Amino acid sequence: MKLLTITRPDDWHLHVRNGAVLKTVLPHTSRQFARAIIMPNLKPPVTTVAQALLYREEILQAVPADVDFTPLMTLYLTGSTTVAEIKKAAESDHIHAFKLYPAGATTHSDSGVSDIKAIYFLLAAMEKQDIPLLIHGEVTGEHYDIFDRERVFVDTTLSDIADKFPALRIVVEHVTTSEAVQFVQAAGANIAATITPQHLLFNRNAILAGGIRPHYYCLPILKREPHRLALVRAATSGNSKFFLGTDSAPHLTSLKESACGCAGCYSAHAALELYAEAFERAGALDKLEGFASFYGADFYRLPRNSGTVTLEKTTWKIPSSYGETGNTITPLKAGEELSWKML
Ligand code: NCD
Ligand code: ZN
DSSP: OOEEEEEOOOEEEEOOOSHHHHHHHHHHHHHHOSEEEEOOOOSSOOOSHHHHHHHHHHHHHTSOTTOOOEEEEEEEOOTTOOHHHHHHHHHOSSEEEEEEOBTTSSTTOTTSBSOGGGGHHHHHHHHHHTOOEEEOOOOOOTTSOTTTHHHHHIIIIIHHHHHHOTTOOEEEOSOOSHHHHHHHHHSOTTEEEEEOHHHHHOOTHHHHTTSOOGGGOOSSOOOOHHHHHHHHHHHTTTOTTEEEOOOBOOOOHHHHSSTTOOOOOOOGGGHHHHHHHHHHHTTOGGGHHIIIIIHHHHHTTOOOOOOEEEEEEEEEEOOSOBSSTTSOBOOTTTTOEEEEEEO
C-alpha cells in the first residue's frame, strides 16, 4: 500500500457561497483543509468587516462537529470601500485580505472596480496597513480575446500596481499563463500566486474538444498546453511564491448545463487528490507538501498547521453529483477515476 502523509494543508482561494450550497460544499473542504481564504463574491458582496464576521458565523455553523476548520475572511474591494474600513479590516483577527475584481471579469463581479487607477489611494492604504491584496488578474472589455485577458492584465495593470506599491503584498489569484508565472517569479517576495487543480490538469481542449463541456469552464479560462506546462513547472518547482488555491466555485448543475453556463469548476470534493495526481504526473510528489501546506501560510504570516493528512494510492470513482435532487452540484471529473484517495 502506497501512502503519502503531509502536514494538513490550507486552501488559499475558495468559494463556499451561502445557504444550502454552503452546507453541501463546506464539509468537503473542512475534511481536507485546516483553513481556507473565503472569497467575498456573494450576492450582495461582502464589503465590510461587519458583514464578513456574520458570514464567518454562517460558515462555522456549516462545519461538521468534531472538525477543526478556520475560515479566513476577505473583503470585496469596490469603488466605495473606505480607508477607515481598510484600517478596521487590518486590525481584525478574522479578516486576512481584500479581493480586487475588475468589474465584469467573472462571476458576481459587477460590484467590482471599473477604474483601477481611481482606487490607487485604497491600495496605498492597504500597503500602509500591510493587508494583502488578492487580484483576479484579467482585463475586461469585449475587444479583448478571452484567452489573452490575463496576459494583457499582467502587462498593463498588474505591473503598474507592482511598481507603484512596492511593499503591498499581492496574491495573483489562479494564474493560468506562462506570462503570469514569469511575472510572479521575477517580482519581489511581496508577490505570490495561487494555482488551481484544473489549470494543472487540463488545457482548453477539456472544454471544447469533442463537445462543449461546461463543467470545465471557469475564469480565467483554461489555456493552451504550453501554459499548463508552465503552471506545472511553477507549482512543482519548490518556489514558495506558488501555493495551493483551488478556486473551487460551486454552481448548481442546472446553471452550468445551460445555454449560458456560469463560470466556475467545483473541485473541493477531491481537491487534494486532484493536486496529488498532477504532482505525481510531474514526478514531484515530494514538492506537494510545501505547495499545499507551507508556502501560503508563510505568505499570509500565519503559523503552519500541526496535524497531518494521509493519501492512499488507490483508484476510486468520483460521484456524478453532490447535494439534493434538483439542487445538485456536478464536481470536476464527475464519474471519472482518481488515483489518490484521502484516508
Ligand atoms: C468564480 C465564481 O464562480 O465565483 N468563478 C470562476 O470561474 N473561477 C469567480 C472567480 O474566481 O473568478
Ligand atoms: Zn475564485
